Amino acid sequence: xxxxxxxxxxxxxxxxxxxxxxxxxxxxxxRRIVAPERRVARVLGVRNLAExxxxxxxxxxxxxxxxxxxxxxxxxxxxxLAIASRKERRLALAxxxxxxxxxxxxxxxxxxxxxxxxxxRP
Numbered sequence: 001x002x003x004x005x006x007x008x009x010x011x012x013x014x015x016x017x018x019x020x021x022x023x024x025x026x027x028x029x030x031r032r033i034v035a036p037e038r039r040v041a042r043v044l045g046v047r048n049l050a051e052x053x054x055x056x057x058x059x060x061x062x063x064x065x066x067x068x069x070x071x072x073x074x075x076x077x078x079x080x081l082a083i084a085s086r087k088e089r090r091l092a093l094a095x096x097x098x099x100x101x102x103x104x105x106x107x108x109x110x111x112x113x114x115x116x117x118x119x120x121r122p
Contacts, residue, residue: 002109002112003055003056003059003064003109003113005105005109006052006055006064006067006102006105006106006109007052007055007056007059008052009052009102009105010048010049010051010052010055010102011048011049011052011053011056013045013048013098014044014045014046014047014048014049014050014051014052015045015049016045017041017042017044017045017048018041018042018045018046018049019045021033021037021038021041021042021045022038024041025037025038025041025091028090028091028094029090029091030090037091044095047070051067051070054067055067059109059113060113061110061113061115064106064107064109064110064113065106065107065110067102067103067106068102068103068104068106068107068110069103071099071100071102071103071106072099072100072103074095074096074099075095075096075097075099075100075103076096078092078093078095078096078099079092079093079096082096
């Protein structure tokens with residue numbers, strides 16, 4: 001898998017969350033989306049756009065691994081929210097699944113990058 005797939009996915013998803021959060025969230029939540037949820041979606045959209053731009057600029061192992069760590073952390077926090085909040089469960093589980101997927105994609109892309117001398121340990 002190339003980092004290009006990860007970058008394209010992040011940019012498209014980030015743009016959708018930023019510019020059309022209702023269209024992304026409502027089908028998942030199956031209810032009306034409230035203003036705080038739209039704001040959180042927009043923040044996540046900006047994060048995805050920034051991460052996509054960062055990886056597009058230089059898709060090195062370090063950046064891919066850092067992105068995977070951020071996504072894994074987000075996935076865990078959304079899993080905790082899903083357990084704690086029945087109201088937010090559907091959105092939180094969807095977000096956790098997407099974050100776990102992008103974390104996995106980042107790990108795979110990082111593993112496929114060439115190792116540099118500075119990355120090797122004796």
